[in-house]
Amino acid sequence: MIFDETYRPFFEQAGQQGIFAPEFGVCRVPLVAVASRTGSRAEAYRRVAPQGLRDFASVAEPDSIAKLLASDVDFVCIATPDDRHFAAAKAVLAAGKHLLVEKPSVLTLAELDELARLARERGVLAKVVYHKLLDPDHKKLRTLVVDGKLQHVNTGYCTLLEPKSISGGQFSEWIRGRNPGTYVAVHYIKLIDFTFGGRLLRVTCTGQRGLVGEPDGPTWDSTQLRLVYGYDDGREAAFDIHTSWVTPDNFPGYVDQEVQFRFDNGVWNAHSRRRGVECTIEELTPRQVKTNINNHYNGVFVEPWGERSQRGYGLEVLERFVREVAAVEFGGPASGRDERLAQARGLAYNDIGADRQTVAAVQAMEAILARHAAGQPDGVVHVNHPAGGLVLWLPGQAEPEVLYQPRV
Ligand SMILES: NC(=O)c1ccc[n+]([C@@H]2O[C@H](COP(=O)([O-])OP(=O)(O)OC[C@H]3O[C@@H](n4cnc5c(N)ncnc54)[C@H](O)[C@@H]3O)[C@@H](O)[C@H]2O)c1
Numbered sequence: 001m002i003f004d005e006t007y008r009p010f011f012e013q014a015g016q017q018g019i020f021a022p023e024f025g026v027c028r029v030p031l032v033a034v035a036s037r038t039g040s041r042a043e044a045y046r047r048v049a050p051q052g053l054r055d056f057a058s059v060a061e062p063d064s065i066a067k068l069l070a071s072d073v074d075f076v077c078i079a080t081p082d083d084r085h086f087a088a089a090k091a092v093l094a095a096g097k098h099l100l101v102e103k104p105s106v107l108t109l110a111e112l113d114e115l116a117r118l119a120r121e122r123g124v125l126a127k128v129v130y131h132k133l134l135d136p137d138h139k140k141l142r143t144l145v146v147d148g149k150l151q152h153v154n155t156g157y158c159t160l161l162e163p164k165s166i167s168g169g170q171f172s173e174w175i176r177g178r179n180p181g182t183y184v185a186v187h188y189i190k191l192i193d194f195t196f197g198g199r200l201l202r203v204t205c206t207g208q209r210g211l212v213g214e215p216d217g218p219t220w221d222s223t224q225l226r227l228v229y230g231y232d233d234g235r236e237a238a239f240d241i242h243t244s245w246v247t248p249d250n251f252p253g254y255v256d257q258e259v260q261f262r263f264d265n266g267v268w269n270a271h272s273r274r275r276g277v278e279c280t281i282e283e284l285t286p287r288q289v290k291t292n293i294n295n296h297y298n299g300v301f302v303e304p305w306g307e308r309s310q311r312g313y314g315l316e317v318l319e320r321f322v323r324e325v326a327a328v329e330f331g332g333p334a335s336g337r338d339e340r341l342a343q344a345r346g347l348a349y350n351d352i353g354a355d356r357q358t359v360a361a362v363q364a365m366e367a368i369l370a371r372h373a374a375g376q377p378d379g380v381v382h383v384n385h386p387a388g389g390l391v392l393w394l395p396g397q398a399e400p401e402v403l404y405q406p407r408v
Helices: 002-017 039-048 064-069 082-094 110-121 137-146 163-170 180-196 313-330 335-345 356-373
Strands: 017-020 026-028 033-036 055-059 076-077 098-102 126-129 153-163 199-207 222-229 236-247 254-262 267-271 299-302 307-309 381-385 388-393 402-403
Touching: 002 236, 002 299, 002 313, 026 180, 026 313, 026 381, 039 055, 055 064, 064 082, 076 153, 076 313, 076 335, 076 388, 082 098, 082 180, 098 313, 110 126, 110 356, 126 313, 137 180, 137 267, 137 402, 153 163, 153 180, 199 299, 199 356, 222 356, 267 356, 313 335, 356 381, 356 388, 356 402
Parallel strands: 033 055, 076 098, 098 126, 153 236
Antiparallel strands: 017 026, 153 254, 199 222, 199 381, 222 236, 254 267, 299 307, 381 388, 388 402
């Protein structure tokens, strides 16, 4: 899905037109190779790819990543299901290739440490895609925070509802034991972490089952996550993030998203169905054409000058990464590569080094849900507790379980 939506148009544009910056000149970005489970969709794509872009190698399981790495690639983008990111990402970095991985980067801090170590050792970039940080609305929110116009966040809620077709069709192959929180709440975990800063203190989570899987099984229909952050002035803020992947398919918002953040001196409200566009076309909306269209994310347009284009922040985030790679490799003399690498690693919006609190929240949520499925609901995870970096307390148990020992 995400390959078709964003990577395909990005590689088509960058493969045909290249990307340009004064420091690295024109950089062509051909799609060299594709690894997937069966290879069938890669072959389907080859048949419709633009002329001149059909020569990519396609490799399939078993051992598709090793086969991919044997080709002459400079960087690798990973868009496999989230519990299959780590093994592939590790192999990419160990081979000395730059890495871009879909959100959430990985599911535990131990895995994140391992990727960070490999990236440092091999002198390559390891970055994560959080395209919501490039949404113009979220950029405006952050600008108002950075400029001190919105002061001190106190509380907030975010909700993202995915249609049933996601859990029932699109993801049915890998959905067992998974939850919509890891899949989509993570967008808002990152938004909150990146926009407001602060230290993650506590994580709680609950959820519902019975539609996608058994009522007492490990697969979740919907989740409600709460994060509590602390700030240098001693004050706290709490954020509730509600997600689902069992919303009716004909719900007009399709992927319905809403956030509200409350500050000492203001309120920020954003709603995907009130972003401005509501379109009805007989027989087409809401299924083939969305009723509320997010034209900022990824739109297909006829430009005023006649050209057909596909653009939006979903593609922009990929291009930014490729620009960072090009700047490291081609943006000056070889003697300055380390400095350019350090500069690219300093970008907190996508570097895995800055993903620690987000992965901590995901690991905590998954651990709480796993205990819930095993009959022990209502756990709470404390971050940087005297007993360890991530510590899970369950009701009725005197001793906590340490999920991650080092400081987060
Ligand atoms: N940024 C976003 O908003 C966004 C949106 C959707 C999905 N995603 C992320 O993208 C990733 C993929 O989601 P999707 O919706 O595209 O899923 P998908 O099921 O449509 O695609 C998954 C792909 O992974 C491949 N794959 C699965 N197992 C593999 C293996 N062992 N080796 C090699 N390839 C394998 C499959 O062949 C398939 O091409 C997830 O991490 C998801 O969180 C991000």
